[in-house]
Amino acid sequence: MCKSGNLHSEPPEARELIKINILENADGVPREIGEQLAEKLGAECVIVIGRKAVLYRRSKRKDITHIELN
Numbered sequence: 001m002c003k004s005g006n007l008h009s010e011p012p013e014a015r016e017l018i019k020i021n022i023l024e025n026a027d028g029v030p031r032e033i034g035e036q037l038a039e040k041l042g043a044e045c046v047i048v049i050g051r052k053a054v055l056y057r058r059s060k061r062k063d064i065t066h067i068e069l070n
Helices: 012-016 030-039
Strands: 017-021 046-047 051-054
Touching: 012 030, 017 030, 030 051
Parallel strands: none
Antiparallel strands: 017 051, 046 051
16 A cells, blocks of 8 residues: 555654555555545545545644644
8 A cells, every 4th residue: 555565653643634646556446545544544535536645634743733624
């Protein structure tokens, strides 16, 4: 699913929005893959366009301005 094969919580904690490129040879439909990744990361799949998915997970950091979803 991702190049390193890891789904660590560190990158999503550093950024609230994560853009993911789903490879052509990935098994499944991009929307479903985006939803599955979001679920595993405790995030929300905001949008999938083509083979790109954008996930959102609110950071626990208090020293940043958080994104608000409507």
